Amino acid sequence: MPRRHHDHPRVDTLPDDRKERIELIKSRRWPDLELVIEQSDDPHNVGAMLRTSDAVGIGVVHLVYAQDRPPRTRELTGTAMSAAKWLKIIKWDSAEECIADIKRRGLALCVTALSPDGKPHWEVDWTKPSAIVMGNESDGISKDFLDAADQVVTMPMRGFVQSLNVSVSAAVVMYEALRQRTPPIPALSPARREKGLESV
Numbered sequence: 001m002p003r004r005h006h007d008h009p010r011v012d013t014l015p016d017d018r019k020e021r022i023e024l025i026k027s028r029r030w031p032d033l034e035l036v037i038e039q040s041d042d043p044h045n046v047g048a049m050l051r052t053s054d055a056v057g058i059g060v061v062h063l064v065y066a067q068d069r070p071p072r073t074r075e076l077t078g079t080a081m082s083a084a085k086w087l088k089i090i091k092w093d094s095a096e097e098c099i100a101d102i103k104r105r106g107l108a109l110c111v112t113a114l115s116p117d118g119k120p121h122w123e124v125d126w127t128k129p130s131a132i133v134m135g136n137e138s139d140g141i142s143k144d145f146l147d148a149a150d151q152v153v154t155m156p157m158r159g160f161v162q163s164l165n166v167s168v169s170a171a172v173v174m175y176e177a178l179r180q181r182t183p184p185i186p187a188l189s190p191a192r193r194e195k196g197l198e199s200v
Helices: 018-027 043-056 078-084 095-104 143-148 166-181 190-194
Strands: 033-038 060-064 088-092 108-112 130-134 151-154
Touching: 033 043, 033 095, 033 166, 043 060, 043 078, 043 166, 060 095, 088 095, 095 108, 095 143, 108 143, 108 166, 130 166
Parallel strands: 033 060, 033 130, 060 088, 108 130, 108 151
Antiparallel strands: none
């Protein structure tokens, strides 16, 4: 019988008991790190961003779709739904309402944009309570989010292309946040290395 994509072994181990497994993963969620997706038209991009959110421990994702500018689809694909069931999805009809909610709860609004005033993603302090904002594939972030931003975040580019795919950009930023929030693995002592305990 062919192996399905989700049958591959995990890098880390989880309890066999389903309830214990769910509780462990819930305990790993970052309560002060959230993702905002504004006007993303491509359901595959939305799905990829939801999957990455779950992977790095983000538990809350905001979907912002202004009523006067509906996206190509408001429905999530099957791929997106497989991740969405483990996330708290909050839908907003206006950027203003989403911004007000995030500001009220004390999260820094970190908006990704093509801007000369932006800071590279690795220079942002992601250990602080933050909301990562990703924009539309063609138009980027709205003026509402840019004006309200506490930090503008950029992806430094050295090639001919101007930007990355939005879901790739989201993954780069979210994994940088995970890196900063993950305690470093203690270095092994020389004695342990000599005993062949280089990997743990």
